[in-house]
Amino acid sequence: MNRFVLLGVGALALAACSKPAPSDTDTPAPAPGTATTTPVPTPAPPATAAEPTLQPPSFDCAKAQSESEKLVCGDARLAALDRQLAALYKxxxxxxxxxxxxxxxxxxxxxxxxCWQAVDRHRCLVESYQTRIVELNIGSGGVSAPTPVRYQCDDASKPVSVVFYNELDPQAAVVSWGKDQAIVFPAQAASGSRYTREGVEFWEHQGEATLDFYGTTMSCKAAG
Structure with a gap:
């Protein structure tokens, strides 16, 4: 089985749980001149449907011990993610x-x-479940890896590339900065394609992109 390893993400993701989420009003820094663009898949907009009916997760809520399990038991979206993960893990x-x-x-x-320590516990739990689902899908070899989109950034100390998994449920992208990786998820954007998780934001529009990777911010251009 092809193994999928996120180097350094476990520690980074836990540390990021206590950081404020990136502002939705931030926009990518414009680049002068005309840039050669590389097509980037446009993620589907986040769901706006009504909250699903609460159904139990994969475990017995009467035996829930951790605060996170108790939150999952009381939230329809988290319970649905738990059932999805349990079926995939099986x-x-x-x-x-x-x-x-x-x-x-x-x-x-x-x-x-x-996640009970996070500033936004719900977001931490949602991203925790989504990340594990994506990891298992990719690691099991059940999906083929799309061609990475490589970027040239003003911080050239490490290479930057993004792999877009828009056929997965949930949709996701894997951002690589050198040997560190983060799984990010589609978010609303005024223009272009925006992917986030706590502590990481990637925003691309017409070949120009900004990347905030756990406090390191850089402007990038899709490599021709």
């Missing part, structure tokens, strides 16, 4: 790397339960 457990996956899952549970 499928991938039959792989040759079953022991590794089980160990990763135990680590993920600890990270999820740490």
């Amino acid at each position: 499928r991938v457990q039959t792989s040759p790397d079953e022991l590794d996956i089980a160990a990763e899952q135990r680590g993920w549970v600890k990270g999820r339960d740490a």
